[in-house]
Amino acid sequence: MEVQNIIFLVVLAVAAGLFAKSSSRLVAYLSVAKDENRFDRPLRRIWQVLVIAIGQKKILRDKSAGMIHAAIFWGFLILLGSAVEAILEGLNHDWSLNFLGPVYSAMTVLTDLFCLFIIVATLGAMYRRTIMKVKRLQISKEESLEANLILLTIFTIVTSLLISNAERIALGTDFSWAVRPVGEMLAGVLPVGTGGEIVFAVTWWLHILCILGFMNFLPYSKHLHVLTSVPNVYFSSLAPxxxxxxxxxxxxxxxxxxxxxxxxxxxxxxxxxxxxxxxxxxxxxxxxxxxxxxxxxxxxxxxxxxxxxxxxxxxxxxxxxxxxxxxxxxxxxxxxxxxxxxxxxxxxxxxxxxxxxxxxxxxxxxxxxxxxxxxxxxxMEAEFPQEVQPAFSNMENNGSPWAFSQAERADWTEGMEVPIAAETQDFDVLFWVGCAGSFDDRAKKVSRAFAELMNLAGVKYAILGTEEQCTGDSARRAGNEYLADMMTQANIETFERYNVKTIVATCPHCFSTLSNDYPQFGGNYEVIHHTQYIQKLVANGKLDLHGADVSKEAIAYHDSCYLGRYNDEYGAPRATLEHVPGLEIITNPRNRSKGFCCGAGGARMFMEETVGKPVNVERTEELLETGANTIAVNCPFCSTMITDGVKAKDRSEDVVVKDVAEIILEKIQPH
Ligand code: SF4
Ligand code: SF4
Incomplete structure (x- = not known):
């Protein structure tokens, strides 16, 4: 073993020892938290890693920044092979991965090209941080310094690798299977003889020392994600x-x-x-x-x-x-x-x-x-915004966040044929009206419109009437799990009494809670959002839009978070609206999975909004910018928030907010 191999071995042992110590410290910290089984369904988890971590699916949602990051990430994966080879070569001058033959050729050509991509990507990242000053990247001075230092280290790692490999070519010492197109070009301008050997030695050591230093810096820096992002994606929740x-x-x-x-x-x-x-x-x-x-x-x-x-x-x-x-x-x-x-x-x-x-x-x-x-x-602490207390008390006493009597729950049906479960017993679908649909004047109109559509389609449905109580969504998201638990169990008992199998809900919060939360409590049903149900009724001819009013109308459609992001349903409401001749949906910039909240979820509906700009106004402005005179929604909370936004912008005269059910009913039965 030569002196330089011994020096390398000592450096490697120290670096590996330090890294093992800091990593085991981080693993030990995990043990102070609660246990949770995230080891199930390994194949699904591997797929998640392939798509999200390796495929960079989410990173690429932001095209320009995404490409920069993806180039660095993929480059790093490819460079892992060179790092292994550098360690082998450090231990013994004659060791390399050249024995891989054609695989080595592929590896070296990719390494060579990705070195170039990474150089461009790191320069691009530095430009975005320091010259363009991208808003979301403007963090504290120390963090900014760290980020730039990391970028500089990455730049040095790849530049030194590129030069040392090019120098091998210049010196005529490159491995037989190596293919380095960028190196070939660089070799022409690099020195040969003793000067070349010095350049090779300096860049080779610079490369390996930067890698070992970088590895040991990671556990103390925000770039720890380089080590943890793949495991974090692997262990991420498989549930929506x-x-x-x-x-x-x-x-x-x-x-x-x-x-x-x-x-x-x-x-x-x-x-x-x-x-x-x-x-x-x-x-x-x-x-x-x-x-x-x-x-x-x-x-x-x-x-x-x-x-x-x-x-x-x-x-x-x-x-x-x-x-x-x-x-x-x-x-x-x-x-x-x-x-x-x-x-x-x-x-x-x-x-x-x-x-x-x-x-x-x-x-x-x-x-x-x-x-x-x-x-x-x-x-535990009874520390929460005081405005939420009446909602909690009402849910506890009246089964609804609002101070209405439970006895009035079915009053919205007045003058209509709406079957009640206790009276009919014979129904295929339970129409879950929800608290807003039962008590809020605006949402009651949506309940009536949807019931009318079901009557027209001849659906055998029923409502629970006074036996329905809040699903517990707002209580649960507000942290009052005890209250949500009580309401959930009470509703499940009611469902069991009527042997409920299928539920249709006009509120995406109810829809999401019934379909996603209730199974945790033993309540398993087929739960359908009313826009999905209407789409089905139109598609199978139960609702006929052929004779519908065909007057041209432009509509801006607002995706609710609990139907969209929470349940990945973007198509049904759009498809339903698209069935209507003459309707044109104008796209607003933040739509589908990028949709912007109306501001009412997570029990915010029951809290004051005293700081900053109201979320609903921000969202409404964007919808108004489409120029549409109708804003279509699929949620009673969104309906209230956007209607208030329209009022705040003084546009109530020329802009209306309508639920998808109302739009369809109007088209079928124009007044
Ligand atoms: S949690 Fe961290 S990694 Fe995830 S988006 Fe926010 S800043 Fe980025
Ligand atoms: S309000 Fe902000 S923090 Fe809360 S879920 Fe939405 S994006 Fe996340």
Whole structure:
């Protein structure tokens, strides 16, 4: 073994030892959090990794930044082979991967080309950060410095590799199967002889030292995601966004904490989320609360969870080892996650719209974390916005967030033929009206329109009338899991009494809760949103639009979060509207999975909005910009919020907000 091999071996051993130490520390921190089984369905998880992590599917939702990141990521995967070869060569000058023959040729040509792509991509990334000053990338000075340092390191790793390989060609020492088109071009301008050997040695060492240094810097930096993003995607929830709230077992007498008070109440996956956040700001840039000036910053929430983990986890482990905490450590230990790290106001600004989770390229789960903390605030601390209290009390006493008597629940049917389950017993479909559809004057009209459509189509349906009570959606998203649990179980008992198999709901919140939350409680039904149901009725000829009013009309369609992002249903409402001759749907910029929330989800419907610009006004402005005189919605909450937005913009004279059911009924039965 030559001296330089021995030096390399020592450097490698030190770097590997340090890396193993810092990595095991991070793994140990995961153990302070709650256990959760994320090891099921391995094939599905591998597929998720292939599509989202390796295929960069979410990253590429933002085309320009996405291409830069994807080039660096794919380049790194390819460069892993060269890193292995560099280690082999460091241990023994004659070792290489040349024995792979044609595979080596493919590997070297890809490495050569990707070095070039990465150089361009890192320069592009630096340009976006420092010259273009892309808003979502404007973070603290220290973070900015770190990001630029990392980019510079990546630039150095690939440039030194490119030059050292080109120098091999110049010196005539390259491996027989190597193919390096960029290296060939560079070799012409590189020195030969002793000068060339010096250039080779310097660039070779620079390359390997940067790799080893980078590897050891990662566990301490926000670029930890380089190591954790693939596992984080692998362990990410396989359920849709809607399905990710965990049920609490209130029967468990050993349970002392409901919801998340501190990091140890999260699942280990949330701690891994904290390690994995790239600070890219994609979540924050789409957050309706943040974009309208509220204190909520979804990136900040995840970063704060990470900071709290790094502060508290070592202290928990110290205690678990039987060691006493110092006074200073005790001060840190006693800090509060919500209060000292996360502003409680931020938690209550969340509409649970799921846009952050939709955009996050590494599958971080913001909404369950936020609702988890809300749960502790509500059920353990009784700390929540006071405006929510009447909604909670009403749900508890009247089965609805509004102060209406349960006895009035079916009053909207007055003058109509609407069968009630207790009276008819014989029905195929249960029409779940929901609280808004039962009590809100505007939403009652939608209930009537949809009931009318079902009557026209000859559907054998029924409503529960006074036996229906709130699904518990707002209570659950507001963190009052106990109340939601009670209402859920009561509704499931009612469904069982009537042997309910199929439910159709005009509210996407009810639709999503019944279809995604209720199975956790043993309630399994076929749940259909009314726009899907209308589409089916039109498609199978039960509703005939051939004689419909064909006057030309332009419509702006607003995707509700709970039908769209939560349940991936974008097509049915559009397809239903497209059945109508003369209707033209004008696309607004933020639509489908990029749809912008109306501001009412997550129980925000029952809270004051006193900070920043109202979310509903922001959304309405965008819809008004389409120039359409009709705004189509599929949700009673969206209907209220957008109608208020239209009023706020003083456009009530010329713009109307209508539910898809109302539009279809009007076309069939023009007045
Ligand atoms: S769910 Fe919506 S409102 Fe809540 S943090 Fe995410 S983007 Fe913001
Ligand atoms: S949570 Fe996801 S989207 Fe948000 S900054 Fe972190 S990595 Fe980016």
């Amino acid at each position: 966004i809607a399905n990710q709230l965990e049920r609490i077992d209130f029967e468990d007498e050993n349970l002392e904490q409901y919801g998340v008070n501190d990091i140890e109440d999260f699942s280990w996956k949330t701690i891994l989320d904290g390690y994995t956040c790239t600070h890219c700001g994609r979540c924050t840039s789409v957050c309706p609360a943040n974009q309208t000036g509220k204190v909520l910053d979804p990136r900040g929430i995840i970063v704060s969870i990470h900071e709290r983990t790094m502060d508290k986890a070592p202290l928990i482990l110290k205690q678990q080892n039987g060691e006493e905490l110092t006074e200073e450590e005790q001060v840190v230990f006693d800090k509060k996650l919500v209060g000292d790290y996360i502003d409680p106001e931020a938690l209550w600004a969340c509409t649970t719209c799921g846009a952050c989770m939709q955009e996050c390229p590494v599958m971080i789960e913001h909404v369950p974390a936020i609702v988890g903390m809300r749960r502790s605030q509500v059920m």
